[in-house]
Amino acid sequence: MTIGTWIEQREMMGLPCFSIDEVRAAFPSLSANVLTMSLSRYRAKGRLQAVHRGFFVVIPPHYALQGRVPDSYYVTQLMTYLKRPYYVSLLSAASLWGASHQAVMLTHLMTRLPQSSTSREKNNTLRWFYRSEIPDEFLVSKNGETAPVVYSNAELTAVDLVHWAKKIGGLSSVATVLAELREVTNFTDAAEGVFRTTDVSDVQRLGYLYEVVLGDCAQGSVVHDELKKISPTLRNVLLVPGGNKVCVRRDSRWHVDVNEEIEVDDL
Numbered sequence: 001m002t003i004g005t006w007i008e009q010r011e012m013m014g015l016p017c018f019s020i021d022e023v024r025a026a027f028p029s030l031s032a033n034v035l036t037m038s039l040s041r042y043r044a045k046g047r048l049q050a051v052h053r054g055f056f057v058v059i060p061p062h063y064a065l066q067g068r069v070p071d072s073y074y075v076t077q078l079m080t081y082l083k084r085p086y087y088v089s090l091l092s093a094a095s096l097w098g099a100s101h102q103a104v105m106l107t108h109l110m111t112r113l114p115q116s117s118t119s120r121e122k123n124n125t126l127r128w129f130y131r132s133e134i135p136d137e138f139l140v141s142k143n144g145e146t147a148p149v150v151y152s153n154a155e156l157t158a159v160d161l162v163h164w165a166k167k168i169g170g171l172s173s174v175a176t177v178l179a180e181l182r183e184v185t186n187f188t189d190a191a192e193g194v195f196r197t198t199d200v201s202d203v204q205r206l207g208y209l210y211e212v213v214l215g216d217c218a219q220g221s222v223v224h225d226e227l228k229k230i231s232p233t234l235r236n237v238l239l240v241p242g243g244n245k246v247c248v249r250r251d252s253r254w255h256v257d258v259n260e261e262i263e264v265d266d267l
Contacts, residue, residue: 003027003038007048011058016146017077020054051123055081071107071125076147079111085134086111088151089160090168091177096142097154099180108168110134110152110160129164135197154184155194162206163198171240175209176265182214187222191229201237203227208239208254213262224253 006026010018023035030038039056042048049057049068057074059067072088079086088096089110106127113130138156141148152160158181161174168174187194195203207227211220227234234255238245239262247257 003030003035004042007042007058011060014146016058016060017074017081018056019081020056051126052078052082053122072144072149073146075107075109075126076144076149079109082116084111084116085136086150087134087139088149089129089157090164091161093151093157094161094177094181096151097157097181097184099177129160129167131197135194138194138197153194154181155187155190156197157181158185158206159194159198159202162209163202165240166242171205171209171260172263172265175213175262178206178209179214179264182210182216182219185219187219187226189226190223191226195226195230200227200231200234201241203230204234204237204254204256205239208251208256209262212251212254213264 003023006023007018010016020035020039023039024030024032027035039048043050046064046067047059049059051057051071051074055078057069059069063069063073075086075088087093087110088107090108091104092106092108095104106125108127108129110129110131112134113132115130116128135156138153139150140153141150143149151157158178161168161177162171165171165174203223204227207220207223210216210223236250236255236257238247239256239258240260244259247259248261249258250256251258
């Protein structure tokens with residue numbers, strides 16, 4: 001059996017993903033150089049995509065014109081191979097909840113520390129984010145083409161957006177996404193739930209965005225009630241950490257020093 005035949009048989013069995021270790025196990029008599037050359041030939045034909053160091057995906061015919069598969073096609077198998085928990089997060093998760101105003105060109109993946117030495121040159125469509133722990137109770141899944149895809153629920157998505165705002169375009173971009181997400185978020189009992197996964201300061205900023213920027217007083221009040229359960233006494237925080245140190249005004253309800261005006265795009 002050739003490596004090409006082996007790959008095609010796996011695909012027919014519904015196993016489109018494989019690692020270099022599996023190839024070595026299937027062809028123990030072949031040298032590393034021969035294995036590499038064989039896989040390279042298959043990639044040159046547009047039938048194989050390297051999505052991570054030592055991990056490959058067979059490109060099915062319906063993706064042949066694109067020359068690559070979407071990240072959702074293989075992400076669960078990749079994370080299983082890496083032995084890391086994960087969830088699709090931030091703007092990518094928001095789009096799964098219907099917040100599609102911000103174009104998502106990359107897949108935002110949240111996984112557990114420590115950070116890996118993933119090369120962006122190998123796969124520049126995945127953007128990695130890291131937590132000390134993955135909050136499984138706030139994750140949901142949906143069926144993908146080859147395996148279920150795990151992503152954050154609406155509330156965790158909102159919390160993560162605020163926490164990682166600087167890395168995804170800033171709080172104005174986050175506020176625009178939250179404007180669409182608020183149709184599906186419900187922060188009742190968040191003090192004992194999703195708010196425990198982030199910093200108190202992030203909850204202050206989240207509440208400020210909902211109530212002051214978006215004018216959603218109902219959800220803002222819920223966030224405020226839950227916030228007081230976590231921290232009855234709040235310290236003042238900058239709305240945009242690391243930004244302008246000059247406070248334009250102070251919001252006494254949220255104890256937020258507004259150092260940048262937040263602008264929401266027209267939806």
